[in-house]
Amino acid sequence: QVQLVESGGGLVQPGGSLRLSCAASGFPFSRDVMSWYRQAPGKERELVATISNLGYNTNYVESVKGRFTISRDNYKNTVYLQMNSLKPDDTAVYYCNRMGYDDWGQGTQVTVSS
Numbered sequence: 001q002v003q004l005v006e007s008g009g010g011l012v013q014p015g016g017s018l019r020l021s022c023a024a025s026g027f028p029f030s031r032d033v034m035s036w037y038r039q040a041p042g043k044e045r046e047l048v049a050t051i052s053n054l055g056y057n058t059n060y061v062e063s064v065k066g067r068f069t070i071s072r073d074n075y076k077n078t079v080y081l082q083m084n085s086l087k088p089d090d091t092a093v094y095y096c097n098r099m100g101y102d103d104w105g106q107g108t109q110v111t112v113s114s
Contacts, residue, residue: 001026002025002098002101002103003105004023004096004098004104005024006021007023008020008021009108009109009110010110010111014087014113014114015085016112017082017084017086018083018086019080020080020083020094020096020108020110022034022078022081022096024077029074029077030054032100032101033098034050034072034097034098035047035050035097035099036079036096036097038093038094038095038110039092039095039107040089040091043092045095046061047061048064048068049064051070051071051079053074064090067083067086068081069081070082083110088112088113089112090110094107094110095107
């Protein structure tokens with residue numbers, strides 16, 4: 001059974017940082033591209049970042065380039081999203097996803113507000 005468990009969200013002031021984690025189980029983690037999505041209130045879910053199975057290739061939506069970094073630890077079956085210089089527009093529920101599969105965790109709320 002595939003499980004994705006996100007953690008690390010919270011309330012942070014503009015300009016602050018958070019590190020999200022997603023612990024994965026139930027599938028061959030090191031073989032799969034992983035991604036982070038986010039969904040803000042009243043908006044559709046948006047792809048934020050992807051990372052190749054061995055971590056050599058990453059991609060980001062334009063709005064987070066230079067501020068967010070996706071990484072993974074295949075020994076721990078975990079994918080991370082380091083978020084720096086956070087803005088109010090980054091407020092959303094963040095989800096990790098196994099690319100190409102309809103597998104989702106419960107998400108973790110990120111709120112950027114003063």
